[in-house]
Every structure is written in structure tokens, then in C-alpha cells.
Amino acid sequence: MFKRPRGTRDLLPKEMAARRAVESVLRETFERYGYGEVQTPTFEHLELITAKSGDEITDHLYDFVDKSNRKLTLRPELSAPTIRLYVNELRNRPKPRKLYYFENCFRYERTQKGRYREFWQAGVELVGSARPEAEAEVVALAAACLENIGLKNYGLTIGNRGIFRAVFNHYNIAEDAQNLILSQLDKKDVQFADLDMPKDAKNITVSIIKPIAMIKESLANRKNIRSRLQTILKDDFKIIESELRDFEEFLDLLEGFGATDCEIDFLIARGLDYYTGMVFEIFAKEGLGAQNQILGGGTFSLVKLMGGGDVPSCGFGFGFDRLMLALESQGALPASAAAPRVFVVPETRKMLNRAIEIVSDLRKEVSCELELMGRKLGKALSYANTEEIAYVLIVSEDSEGDEVILKDMRSGAQKTIDYREVPDEVG
RNA sequence: GCCGAGGUAGUGUAGCAUGGCAGCACAGGGGACUGUGGAUCCCCUAGCCCGGGUUCAAAUCCCGGCCCCGGCCCCA
Structure with missing residues (x-):
């Protein structure tokens, strides 16, 4: 008897019928918003992935050397490959380019509920614009997907990295320290004084960064954000004013797109340094364990990393398997029509x-x-x-x-x- | 990498403490009810995760591994 490799799944007809049904709703929704599907290779050059995520992530990759000694890896995610595709094939096309994908990805990790070694991602990349209306439409699209699928009990949280970035830049805090701070923000029991970084970075963290990270407001109460930031930053408020104005406009437009029920939380920093402005995530409130995030996205500058100039972009990725788990726990799986009549x-x-x-x-x-x-x-x-x-x-x-x-x-x-x-x- | 709980026919389980013929239900195949289903009855198929060790004897005890579930770390 042969067994499946760890972290993989066999999907039976009934389950596949439900997955395909949800998949087609996602595809239709993406296409309604003007996105076109792309497909990238199942494996890529290792350097593509490490360029985006750093050398450490090779621990979590299915990487290998082929018979001609090329260093390759099964793709662990799809935004870097999609942006590579954009840079290779589409960079001289009119902007924005609106691309979507639905593919399997591979990560060498310990399995958990909602975490597998082969999993599926569905997502979009809007390449060429990071204007507030582009960001707002991307978030609205994510919400529309869940609306059309029928997922009920989920939370949408929106943050902003641009404001942190502006603060860091103003105080000349090195990139390493920035990443360390942002990655520690959402940890409990972290004493920033104990972290290994310059003293002034610690001071800024305690007096400014952490207070900003504590800000939580509903979309309806978003007007409070400005005054809270003013209280925290005082005379330095002007350093983030332009970022804040964009963010406020984005939030206003988002409401115009019909989003009402979401929370603004600056703690959503999404550790990665290629996120530049708005960031957002969606999590299921039931049915998943510790891995309850079903979507992550935001505004980023990946194109430059892929060698394509400074083109701002915006996008998100669904964890399709987690989406299915969340639907299942709500009894919202589409009925199977696969049986012969x-x-x-x-x-x-x-x-x-x-x-x-x-x-x-x-x-x-x-x-x-x-x-x-x-x-x-x-x-x-x-x-x-x-x-x-x-x-x-x-x-x-x-x-x-x-x-x-x-x-x-x-x-x-x-x-x-x-x-x-x-x-x-x-x- | 770490912590915890598990692994017995296809599925769900009993047996494990205290070692002694591996049982039950459902599912599957065949048959009876002499060719129209869900009922009943009979038969069959099919299992102790793997490898060592202890023992006269291991599903049971011990060790290692693998797998699985949940969690930590991480989460692109």
C-alpha cells in the first residue's frame, strides 16, 4: 500500500464538485471585475522566490536541483510568479494590468488544520496603480467574492504600512530594525527594550509605533484615526499626513464600494517589507483552528524586485483550502450535482x-x-x-x-x- | 525544529489496564425471497501503521521510525 506524502490530500468526487463550484464563483467574480487569468509554471528559479522572501524561506520550500544543476523550487505562492510574468510579458501594456490566478502551491511546513504542504491559492494582482480607488476596488473585490460564495462569519481587517514607513523614514531607522519591530508588534509579552537594535529605534517604537499599532477603529468611526494619530505624533504629525490622506480617501471610497463591516487595525503589518501602503486580511470566525486567515493582501512594490521598474501594485490571495473549510463549517458548501440522474x-x-x-x-x-x-x-x-x-x-x-x-x-x-x-x- | 493526543477491514469501532483463537456495525460482492429498490435471512471479500526488542506467546508491554489530528514556531 502506498500512502500519500505528508501534507497532501486526495480529493474525492463529492469534495471536488464542491471545490469546483466555489472555484467557478471566484473565477466569475474576478472576471466581472475585469481580471484575466494567467498561469505560471509549477516550479520557478529559486532566486525568484528568495528575491521576494529572503534566503531563510528555503527552509520552507520544496526546492531541488535539476539534471543541469539549475536551482529550482516548487512555487510556494503565486504573487512573485505573477509579477515576474508581468515584468516578462506585460510591462509595456497599458496600465492597469488585472491578472488573476488559481493554482496549487507547495510549502514544506508542519501540517495543521488548514495548513497543508500542497494547497491552492486564488488571487488577483492589479499592476500599475496604488491609487486609493484601485486599493478600494481590490478590497471590494475580495468582499464580493465572499458575498457571492455565501461565506458569512468572517472578519475583514484593514491596516496601513505606509504610515509606519513614513515614521521609520523620518527617524532614519534601518531596514533591519524596521522589519524586526513590525514582526514583533503583534506578539504578546514582547519587551521592545530587550530587542537588539539601536536605542533611538526602541524609543520610537515605544512612543510612536506601538501606540499607532494599538489603534483600532471600525470603518464607521474612521474619523477618529486622524485625531488619535495627532495625539500620538504631536508636532511630527505632518510626516504622515500625505499617507494618511490617501488612506482616508481609500476608506471613503471603500465605503462607496459598499463595504461597511470592517475594522481598521494598524497591527496588521504583514511583516513583509514589500508591502508599502494599505494591507488587509480576512479571517474566518469559525471552522478553522489557529490558521484562520483566509485571505491576505495589500499594496506592494514587487515589480521593482522582479526587475521591472517602480510600478506600484495591489492584490490579494485567498487560501482556497481554508475557504472551503470555513464554508463547510457553516454548512454552506454548494450542493453537488455530479451524480448521474x-x-x-x-x-x-x-x-x-x-x-x-x-x-x-x-x-x-x-x-x-x-x-x-x-x-x-x-x-x-x-x-x-x-x-x-x-x-x-x-x-x-x-x-x-x-x-x-x-x-x-x-x-x-x-x-x-x-x-x-x-x-x-x-x- | 518543539509540545500533546492518536493509528485495529473501505468507514466507524470493541479488544489494550491485567499478553493467550481479532470481534461488531455499516459499506462492498454473491445468493434466498424464482427477475421492480430501501425490509429480512445466508455466504463471501477485507484489518492490528512499519521495524526491532521482551516473552512459550504481542493488537496489547518496551524502543525507534512513519503517518495522522490539534497546538507552538513560522506563516511569503
Whole structure:
């Protein structure tokens, strides 16, 4: 017996039907907003991934050396490959470029609920604009996806890295210290005084960064943000004013797009230094364990990292598997329509050829299954029953011409009709 | 990398403490009820995660590994 590699899953027909149904809702929604699908290779040069995420992440990669000694890796995510694709193929096209993807990714990590070594991501990248209206539309798209899928119990949290960035730049805090601070902000029990960085960085962290990180307001109360920032920054308020104005405009526009129920939380820093402005995430409030984030995104400058000039971009990625888990826990999985509706059974072996003729003809219009086990009629009906097939079509020796017996398994009623009428009868 | 709980037919489980013929239910295949389902009855298929150790004897005890579930770290 062979077993699956750790962290992988076998997906059965019922589960796949639900996944495909959700997938197509996502695709339709992305396309409604004008995004076009792209596909990138399953593996990339290792350097592409390390350029984005640093050398340390090789610990979490399925990387390998091919027979010509190229250093490659299975993709751990899709935004770097998608931006690479943009730089390679699309950078001279009009902006914005609106790209979406739906693919599997691979990470070498300890498995948990909602965390697998092969998983699926669905996401978009809006390349070329980081204007407030672009950011607002991207967030609105994410919310529209969940609306269309029918996920209910989720939270949308929006933050901003641009404001932190402006503060850091104003105080000349080195990039290493910035990343360290941001990555520690959401940890409990962190004493910033103990961290290994310059003293002035610690002071700024305690007096400014951390207080900003504590700001939490609903979208409706967003006006409070300005006054709270003024209180924290005092005379230095002007250093973030331009960033704040953009952010406020983004929030106003977001409300215009119809988003009402979200929280602004500057703690959402999303450690990565390529995020430049707005950042957001969506988490499921039930059904998932510790890994409850189902979407992450924001405004970033990845194009430059991929060698393509300073083009601002905005995007997000769904953790598709977690989305499915969240839906499942809410009993909101789409109903499966995969089962055949008609089961064609020859009453006797003699009628098999006739049954084959009929099933072949019917398959032009309806999903049909033919009895392939040589079962007698009683067993065949029993099978149809357990498989929840709605109709059984009995090809009887007693029937004349194109007549067959159509039996409704739910009611038990049956009638003799011309088999060509079956598609209408079961429709 | 770390912590905890687990691993017995396809699925769900009993048995494990105190070692002694691996059982039950459902599912699956066949059959009876002489060719129309869900009922009933009979038969069959099918299992102790892997490898060592202790023992006359291991599903059971010990060690190691693998896998799985939850969590920590991490989370692009």
C-alpha cells in the first residue's frame, strides 16, 4: 500500500464538485471585475522566490536541483510568479494590468488544520496603480467574492504600512530594525527594550509605533484615526499626513464600494517589507483552528524586485483550502450535482445491446449511467437507491419499439414512455 | 525544529489496564425471497501503521521510525 506524502490530500468526487463550484464563483467574480487569468509554471528559479522572501524561506520550500544543476523550487505562492510574468510579458501594456490566478502551491511546513504542504491559492494582482480607488476596488473585490460564495462569519481587517514607513523614514531607522519591530508588534509579552537594535529605534517604537499599532477603529468611526494619530505624533504629525490622506480617501471610497463591516487595525503589518501602503486580511470566525486567515493582501512594490521598474501594485490571495473549510463549517458548501440522474438497466442480459443503444443516445442530452455489473434488476435498483440516482430506466423485453420503463426512485412511480422523452421527463 | 493526543477491514469501532483463537456495525460482492429498490435471512471479500526488542506467546508491554489530528514556531 502506498500512502500519500505528508501534507497532501486526495480529493474525492463529492469534495471536488464542491471545490469546483466555489472555484467557478471566484473565477466569475474576478472576471466581472475585469481580471484575466494567467498561469505560471509549477516550479520557478529559486532566486525568484528568495528575491521576494529572503534566503531563510528555503527552509520552507520544496526546492531541488535539476539534471543541469539549475536551482529550482516548487512555487510556494503565486504573487512573485505573477509579477515576474508581468515584468516578462506585460510591462509595456497599458496600465492597469488585472491578472488573476488559481493554482496549487507547495510549502514544506508542519501540517495543521488548514495548513497543508500542497494547497491552492486564488488571487488577483492589479499592476500599475496604488491609487486609493484601485486599493478600494481590490478590497471590494475580495468582499464580493465572499458575498457571492455565501461565506458569512468572517472578519475583514484593514491596516496601513505606509504610515509606519513614513515614521521609520523620518527617524532614519534601518531596514533591519524596521522589519524586526513590525514582526514583533503583534506578539504578546514582547519587551521592545530587550530587542537588539539601536536605542533611538526602541524609543520610537515605544512612543510612536506601538501606540499607532494599538489603534483600532471600525470603518464607521474612521474619523477618529486622524485625531488619535495627532495625539500620538504631536508636532511630527505632518510626516504622515500625505499617507494618511490617501488612506482616508481609500476608506471613503471603500465605503462607496459598499463595504461597511470592517475594522481598521494598524497591527496588521504583514511583516513583509514589500508591502508599502494599505494591507488587509480576512479571517474566518469559525471552522478553522489557529490558521484562520483566509485571505491576505495589500499594496506592494514587487515589480521593482522582479526587475521591472517602480510600478506600484495591489492584490490579494485567498487560501482556497481554508475557504472551503470555513464554508463547510457553516454548512454552506454548494450542493453537488455530479451524480448521474438516470440509471439505465437492461431487465435481462438479452436487452443489454438495446440498453447500450439507448444510453448512448441519451448521453447526448443527460447524464446517464449504465448497469455495468451484470446485476439483476432488484440489485440494480438497490444500487440506484444507495447512489441516490433520481431515475432508473428499465429496458424490458416486454416493451415495444422505443418504449422503456422510467421509474422515479423517489416516489416509486413508473411509466412506459418513448426513451426519447426521457430528457424532458427528468429535466 | 518543539509540545500533546492518536493509528485495529473501505468507514466507524470493541479488544489494550491485567499478553493467550481479532470481534461488531455499516459499506462492498454473491445468493434466498424464482427477475421492480430501501425490509429480512445466508455466504463471501477485507484489518492490528512499519521495524526491532521482551516473552512459550504481542493488537496489547518496551524502543525507534512513519503517518495522522490539534497546538507552538513560522506563516511569503
